Amino acid sequence: MHTKTLIELAQGLRSKEFSSVELTQTFLDRIQKHQHLNAYITVTEAVALHNAQAADTRLANGTAGLLTGIPIAQKDIFCTLDVKTTCGSKMLDNFSAPYNATVVEKFNQAGAVMLGKLNMDEFAMGSSNETSYYGAVKNPWNINSVPGGSSGGSAAAVAARLAVCATGTDTGGSIRQPAALCGITGLKPTYGRVSRYGMIAYASSLDQGGPMARSAEEAAIMLQTMAGFDEKDSTSVDLPVPDYCAGLNNSLAGLKIGLPKEFFGEGLNSDVAATLETAINEYRKLGAEIKEISMPNLKLAIPAYYVIAPAECSANLSRFDGVRYGYRCANPVDLADLYTRSRGEGFGKEVKRRILMGTYALSTGYYDAYYLKAQKIRRLISEDFKQALTEVDVIMGPVTPTTAFGIGEKMSNPIEMYLSDIYTIAINLAGVPALSIPAGFVAGMPVGLQIIGNYFAEDRLLNIAHQYQQVTDWHLHTPKGFE
Numbered sequence: 001m002h003t004k005t006l007i008e009l010a011q012g013l014r015s016k017e018f019s020s021v022e023l024t025q026t027f028l029d030r031i032q033k034h035q036h037l038n039a040y041i042t043v044t045e046a047v048a049l050h051n052a053q054a055a056d057t058r059l060a061n062g063t064a065g066l067l068t069g070i071p072i073a074q075k076d077i078f079c080t081l082d083v084k085t086t087c088g089s090k091m092l093d094n095f096s097a098p099y100n101a102t103v104v105e106k107f108n109q110a111g112a113v114m115l116g117k118l119n120m121d122e123f124a125m126g127s128s129n130e131t132s133y134y135g136a137v138k139n140p141w142n143i144n145s146v147p148g149g150s151s152g153g154s155a156a157a158v159a160a161r162l163a164v165c166a167t168g169t170d171t172g173g174s175i176r177q178p179a180a181l182c183g184i185t186g187l188k189p190t191y192g193r194v195s196r197y198g199m200i201a202y203a204s205s206l207d208q209g210g211p212m213a214r215s216a217e218e219a220a221i222m223l224q225t226m227a228g229f230d231e232k233d234s235t236s237v238d239l240p241v242p243d244y245c246a247g248l249n250n251s252l253a254g255l256k257i258g259l260p261k262e263f264f265g266e267g268l269n270s271d272v273a274a275t276l277e278t279a280i281n282e283y284r285k286l287g288a289e290i291k292e293i294s295m296p297n298l299k300l301a302i303p304a305y306y307v308i309a310p311a312e313c314s315a316n317l318s319r320f321d322g323v324r325y326g327y328r329c330a331n332p333v334d335l336a337d338l339y340t341r342s343r344g345e346g347f348g349k350e351v352k353r354r355i356l357m358g359t360y361a362l363s364t365g366y367y368d369a370y371y372l373k374a375q376k377i378r379r380l381i382s383e384d385f386k387q388a389l390t391e392v393d394v395i396m397g398p399v400t401p402t403t404a405f406g407i408g409e410k411m412s413n414p415i416e417m418y419l420s421d422i423y424t425i426a427i428n429l430a431g432v433p434a435l436s437i438p439a440g441f442v443a444g445m446p447v448g449l450q451i452i453g454n455y456f457a458e459d460r461l462l463n464i465a466h467q468y469q470q471v472t473d474w475h476l477h478t479p480k481g482f483e
Contacts, residue, residue: 001026002161003483006070006218009164013059013069020059020069024052024113027071031115031162034482037138039157041076042084043116051113058111066221068111073163075154076117077124078104078209079198087200088120088132088150091320091327091346101198102230103167103209110225115163119153122348123317124171124202126150127420128410129178131350136407139182140479141445145404148178154212155182160482165213165222169199171206172305173399173424176436179212180399180448183438185465185475186212187219190456191431192237194223195230203312204235206305206428215475216437216465220244223458242459248466253287255464258392262298263423269402271442276398279439279449279468283396286467291392295384300377301426302418307361307374308429313351314358320346353414382430385452389432394464395452398423399436403445423450433458437465438474446474 001023028045055069079085079097086092121131129137129152137152139145140160147156151168155178158166168175170188179186187210194209211222229238322328322342329345332338361370410417427434439449453461469475
């Protein structure tokens with residue numbers, strides 16, 4: 001059953017080929033069998049089976065939706081009622097959320113069955129899933145390689161068929177980069193399209209939840225459930241949600257694709273570049289027009305991001321002080337000791353590094369020199385995207401400079417680690433939507449193609465991705481040992 005697509009599983013449930021309980025148990029058994037991937041932090045077996053029984057009742061009485069009875073998993077950044085929500089950190093190792101995030105609640109209402117909570121870089125800070133307090137997640141294509149981050153547990157679980165699909169969050173590439181490195185489809189929606197209520201904040205102006213699945217069609221089904229205005233989220237955009245599946249089969253004839261010359265220069269692995277060129281040629285065959293464009297401010301994205309994101313994280317993580325909830329140090333001698341040791345012991349090295357960077361950037365005398373200047377650069381980058389998207393319909397390029405690197409390979413060099421997100425960060429600064437789709441392999445490891453669109457044009461991106469997946473089969477490949 002685990003090899004079937006979401007649509008095939010939904011049809012099987014309706015035709016009574018199998019029950020949701022049987023399907024859920026199949027995935028729970030696979031999670032148990034492949035614990036070595038470390039994709040899950042918490043497996044909610046009893047709750048999953050109970051909810052699967054409820055889904056079978058809905059299926060029997062005709063009140064089921066497309067996701068009813070489908071086993072999914074949630075990134076451990078989304079609050080889940082009475083289930084441990086850790087954000088991959090020792091700081092929240094003992095925290096059970098008193099409410100559901102809006103995204104979780106929407107999947108519950110749709111009748112999806114949550115298998116558990118997925119591993120991630122601590123507080124979503126990382127590009128390899130190695131900063132998690134619970135240990136590194138392994139890439140199912142090569143267990144000595146990283147799956148990418150911060151949504152590495154989500155990507156590994158979907159690639160290894162330990163969940164039909166999963167949620168992720170993307171602050172600077174954290175859906176698209178692990179999707180590319182694990183050979184699945186991952187979509188970062190337009191900022192404000194998916195509610196952030198109950199999604200533990202890293203950088204509030206950049207964070208966005210989105211779907212991670214095998215195919216664009218499955219991602220469309222997930223986004224249909226996730227998207228929409230939420231009065232509980234002040235950054236949520238009050239716009240109608242289109243039918244994301246309705247236009248999947250639209251023709252691509254006349255589609256104008258822009259290739260930024262800044263994406264295809266120095267730093268991009270030559271084998272990855274050749275694989276992407278082959279993928280883009282498929283779009284030519286589908287009737288698209290290819291045009292080189294220039295986005296001169298893209299080179300400023302990483303320095304701007306690593307001022308803005310840490311600044312916001314330093315503010316967001318100030319609430320974890322050992323007083324209200326989360327980790328508290330033992331036997332503090334006074335309030336200052338409680339604060340200092342709780343935060344020093346509760347946070348990992350990368351989180352502390354970013355808090356310090358952000359606090360420095362916001363401090364008196366440096367705000368104008370760093371944070372304000374970074375925000376001005378952010379505006380320039382947004383203008384680059386706006387201008388480019390008046391000339392072309394979508395922008396294409398790499399997701400990552402290389403395929404998945406080895407576990408431990410970049411942990412001692414933060415700058416090199418940050419550069420692994422060089423092609424994804426600008427999209428978050430601009431707030432536009434983008435997705436990664438499987439586009440081939442280099443030396444047995446997946447390569448992702450990034451497709452970037454205009455604001456709230458997720459339906460067009462999904463159509464473009466789906467049409468490619470109708471003429472290629474990269475998204476159907478399964479890592480050896482997980483068939």
